[in-house]
Amino acid sequence: MPVALITGSARGIGAAVAARLRDNGWDVVAADRDPSPVGRPVICDVADEASVVALIAGIRISEGRLDALICNAGINIRKPLADLSLAEWSSVLGTNLTSTFLLVRAAEPLLRAANGAVVTIASTRAHMSEPYTEAYAASKGGLVALTHALAISLGPEVRVNCVSPGWIATKGPAPSAMEHAFHPAGRVGTAEDVAALVAFLVGPDSRFITGSEFVIDGGVTRKMIYPD
Numbered sequence: 001m002p003v004a005l006i007t008g009s010a011r012g013i014g015a016a017v018a019a020r021l022r023d024n025g026w027d028v029v030a031a032d033r034d035p036s037p038v039g040r041p042v043i044c045d046v047a048d049e050a051s052v053v054a055l056i057a058g059i060r061i062s063e064g065r066l067d068a069l070i071c072n073a074g075i076n077i078r079k080p081l082a083d084l085s086l087a088e089w090s091s092v093l094g095t096n097l098t099s100t101f102l103l104v105r106a107a108e109p110l111l112r113a114a115n116g117a118v119v120t121i122a123s124t125r126a127h128m129s130e131p132y133t134e135a136y137a138a139s140k141g142g143l144v145a146l147t148h149a150l151a152i153s154l155g156p157e158v159r160v161n162c163v164s165p166g167w168i169a170t171k172g173p174a175p176s177a178m179e180h181a182f183h184p185a186g187r188v189g190t191a192e193d194v195a196a197l198v199a200f201l202v203g204p205d206s207r208f209i210t211g212s213e214f215v216i217d218g219g220v221t222r223k224m225i226y227p228d
């Protein structure tokens with residue numbers, strides 16, 4: 001059975017990806033700082049080098065192979081620039097960007113042996129911004145670039161692609177009718193929408209795709225907006 005490791009799998013997009021891959025016949029390892037509901041749960045801080053090394057060593061021993069790695073764990077700290085401490089900046093970069101470097105570096109031998117696939121979860125905020133989102137935007141822009149760098153270094157054995165979601169309703173109040181209608185697709189996204197794309201990118205039908213970014217946002221980044 002192919003093995004997939006999903007980070008940030010306790011809730012939201014990561015939990016939906018874990019459930020989708022399990023339903024597609026994958027053996028799932030689910031890593032989060034909190035307990036995950038699907039697969040073999042592992043408590044791991046993806047920003048911590050020793051924690052990531054232990055996670056991959058555990059997979060080598062328990063599952064013996066790794067066919068897909070989905071780097072999904074992420075945080076956002078939104079604060080005016082003057083109030084954002086270096087520690088906060090570093091924690092966003094560490095969780096959202098450096099974690100992917102740590103995970104792929106540790107998992108490279110297993111991924112190469114399996115002719116595996118990596119999917120990074122960035123954001124449309126890699127390309128567009130609201131005020132006071134510097135750390136998050138920089139981390140996600142870095143992930144888009146890290147994705148193509150890894151695709152060139154790890155090919156042809158390992159494919160590496162990036163998924164950039166727009167608004168996906170995973171937490172907070174339910175979107176209003178107006179917020180749904182703002183989207184050219186007619187609605188805000190769901191975690192299952194993202195999980196379906198990830199399942200395609202780690203599956204056999206995407207074998208010719210590597211180094212690419214896939215925006216999944218209901219069309220919002222293609223919508224031209226002028227002031228009234």
Ligand SMILES: NC(=O)c1ccc[n+]([C@@H]2O[C@H](COP(=O)([O-])OP(=O)(O)OC[C@H]3O[C@@H](n4cnc5c(N)ncnc54)[C@H](O)[C@@H]3O)[C@@H](O)[C@H]2O)c1
Nearest residue numbers: 008010012013032033045046072073074123165167168170
């Ligand atoms: N929801 C959206 O609208 C949206 C849009 C664009 C991108 N994204 C990205 O998708 C990913 C998932 O988003 P979500 O909405 O499901 O988030 P979420 O906050 O619901 O879940 C994130 C998960 O990551 C885990 N996590 C955070 N830091 C961690 C760490 N250091 N080590 C291990 N686990 C850690 C959390 O415990 C949590 O379970 C994130 O990378 C996020 O930036 C989300």
